[in-house]
Amino acid sequence: MTDFxxxxxxxxxxxxxxxxxxxxxxxxxxxxxxxxxWILLMWGLLYYAAVAWEMFLPAAKFAWPVCIVLGxxxxxxxxxxxxxxxxxDRNPRSRSISAVWAAMGIAITLFMGSAxxxxxxxxxxxxxxxxxxxxxxxxxxxxxxxxxxxAAVAAVWWSGGVAVFFxxxxxxxxxxxxxxxxGMILFGAYAMMLERRRASGLVEHHA
Numbered sequence: 001m002t003d004f005x006x007x008x009x010x011x012x013x014x015x016x017x018x019x020x021x022x023x024x025x026x027x028x029x030x031x032x033x034x035x036x037x038w039i040l041l042m043w044g045l046l047y048y049a050a051v052a053w054e055m056f057l058p059a060a061k062f063a064w065p066v067c068i069v070l071g072x073x074x075x076x077x078x079x080x081x082x083x084x085x086x087x088x089d090r091n092p093r094s095r096s097i098s099a100v101w102a103a104m105g106i107a108i109t110l111f112m113g114s115a116x117x118x119x120x121x122x123x124x125x126x127x128x129x130x131x132x133x134x135x136x137x138x139x140x141x142x143x144x145x146x147x148x149x150x151a152a153v154a155a156v157w158w159s160g161g162v163a164v165f166f167x168x169x170x171x172x173x174x175x176x177x178x179x180x181x182x183g184m185i186l187f188g189a190y191a192m193m194l195e196r197r198r199a200s201g202l203v204e205h206h207a
Contacts, residue, residue, distance in 0.1 A: 068109050097145070127175070128161045153187045
């Protein structure tokens with residue numbers, strides 16, 4: 001009887017440890033996303049800049065390729081600095097999040113670059129595809145992290161993608177900009193706020 005109770009207690013302790021480990025990994029995964037908050041905000045602003053260039057400036061076909069390359073270079077430089085300082089991805093969930101966004105970045109770069117160079121960039125379906133691409137990245141991240149806020153962001157992107165197909169062609173850019181504001185700029189600012197609070201908490205904890 002005593003051996004059974006001891007074994008049951010050991011199993012319970014092991015289960016608690018596993019749950020705590022999972023919770024820690026999820027928290028670290030979310031901290032990875034919040035550390036990317038400024039990147040989300042930057043991409044949102046770059047999308048606005050690309051749309052403005054495309055509408056009001058000459059050489060419109062270069063608007064998206066130039067803005068996307070600028071964003072990629074900026075993120076790449078930041079990641080190199082992170083690795084050199086030893087602040088890279090710390091657990092499998094963090095690495096999974098990074099992999100999801102890296103794959104999305106490659107896909108959307110190839111897609112937008114090809115659309116621009118082939119003169120299809122102005123088609124509403126292109127805007128819809130970008131909305132769905134971004135929704136997939138946010139949706140996958142939300143599932144990995146079990147984060148409802150990011151799931152809501154994914155819903156914003158997907159809803160925008162669906163809306164493009166049912167709205168007038170002239171409204172597709174407006175839909176894209178609205179989704180970008182809520183799904184990229186606003187969420188990026190929210191993530192930055194969470195990261196600032198987390199960093200402040202760490203400083204107070206070590207003080």
